[in-house]
Amino acid sequence: MPVNLMIKPASGNCNMRCKYCFYHDVTENREVSSYGIMTADTLEVIVKKALENCHDIATFVFQGGEPTLAGFDFFVKLIEFEKKYNVNNVQINNSIQTNGYVIDDRWAGFFHDNNFLVGLSLDGPKEVNDESRIDAKGEGTFKRILHTASVFDSHKVEYNILTVVSAQVAKNINRIYGFFRKNKFDYLQFIPCLDPLHEERGKYPHSLTPALYADFLKRLFDMWYRDVDGGQFVYIRYFENLMQIIAGYYPEACGMLGVCGPHYIIEADGGVYPCDFYVLDQYKIGSILTDSFQQMEEKRNEIGFVEASRKIEDVCRQCKWYRLCYGGCKRDRQLQADNEIGLNYYCEAYKEFFEYAADRLVALTRKILEKQRAAASQPQDLGIGD
Numbered sequence: 001m002p003v004n005l006m007i008k009p010a011s012g013n014c015n016m017r018c019k020y021c022f023y024h025d026v027t028e029n030r031e032v033s034s035y036g037i038m039t040a041d042t043l044e045v046i047v048k049k050a051l052e053n054c055h056d057i058a059t060f061v062f063q064g065g066e067p068t069l070a071g072f073d074f075f076v077k078l079i080e081f082e083k084k085y086n087v088n089n090v091q092i093n094n095s096i097q098t099n100g101y102v103i104d105d106r107w108a109g110f111f112h113d114n115n116f117l118v119g120l121s122l123d124g125p126k127e128v129n130d131e132s133r134i135d136a137k138g139e140g141t142f143k144r145i146l147h148t149a150s151v152f153d154s155h156k157v158e159y160n161i162l163t164v165v166s167a168q169v170a171k172n173i174n175r176i177y178g179f180f181r182k183n184k185f186d187y188l189q190f191i192p193c194l195d196p197l198h199e200e201r202g203k204y205p206h207s208l209t210p211a212l213y214a215d216f217l218k219r220l221f222d223m224w225y226r227d228v229d230g231g232q233f234v235y236i237r238y239f240e241n242l243m244q245i246i247a248g249y250y251p252e253a254c255g256m257l258g259v260c261g262p263h264y265i266i267e268a269d270g271g272v273y274p275c276d277f278y279v280l281d282q283y284k285i286g287s288i289l290t291d292s293f294q295q296m297e298e299k300r301n302e303i304g305f306v307e308a309s310r311k312i313e314d315v316c317r318q319c320k321w322y323r324l325c326y327g328g329c330k331r332d333r334q335l336q337a338d339n340e341i342g343l344n345y346y347c348e349a350y351k352e353f354f355e356y357a358a359d360r361l362v363a364l365t366r367k368i369l370e371k372q373r374a375a376a377s378q379p380q381d382l383g384i385g386d
Helices: 022-027 040-052 072-085 105-113 126-132 142-154 167-171 173-182 210-229 237-246 293-303 305-309 347-377
Strands: 003-007 057-062 091-098 116-121 158-165 187-192 264-266 271-273
Touching: 003 040, 040 057, 040 072, 057 072, 072 091, 072 105, 105 116, 105 142, 116 142, 126 142, 126 167, 158 167, 167 173, 167 210, 173 210, 187 237, 210 347, 237 347, 293 305
Parallel strands: 003 057, 003 264, 057 091, 091 116, 116 158, 158 187
Antiparallel strands: 264 271
């Protein structure tokens, strides 16, 4: 059985002050805003328990806040613990989502040597990125993060670019996509900006409205489709997952099946929660220090976290696009004052986008599948007689 853990070794602490940071809002909505920096002892318990309970693949994902604030030695310890406790000889995958602010040659060399998959946060060219992604002094971070990308390149680090789709990003996606292509950033993730919990959405300068999101998706799709259909490689996670669904497979992206999965989000003190968006007191399902995975699953069931996400509006089930959308992420559906699940905030945006792009998505999926089948049917060259 695979084990997937998301670990927040620096809690919500960060060396940047992004204007749209959803996790800062999460920390302000719980009794303890910061759990400080995770100790090596807590990290050891996490690795030991995970590897003892795994017989397939163990994945450790580090996020924040900013996880590098735990320090370089913290991650050196991680590798030591993984080697020590991998008693079942399972495959171990490590990844980290970083703002890139403190990355240097030592960090990059470590990530390469230990096969980390790295997500680097960047919102595009300087004018767009520095609108929201600022440091503790209120200054833009673009120049520093672009340098980090060059350091990753020099050390051959495997990384992708993560972009938060704020209002500014949505309005400038043509420039942003062109900038990414120019810089050969070929692996891209775009995640919709979240407004604060328990507030009416769309009130902030950076807020992403359904109308803006629909326009963003259509323009991004046009550029991506032109390139991919023309034989160029560009990976955009959302579009790739849609093609997975069209091809008859499950999407790997959280939120695209409409039902919450069995995730474990581990805060710096060892507290465990069911979702990165819900690291809140009322959703705590246990502690990695004192509870077994079975006990935490029992608590997850007790609070009904997954079950609540199963509620789908009738109008949603009857929608022609339901099997591409499935209602979407719970965080975007928990809109009503009584915390009941309703229609996705971006419902109209998705419908508009699917009407616009579905035929081309289906055609592109078929084209790729046909190429794969043709390649698989070719006789293998064994090199005999060469």
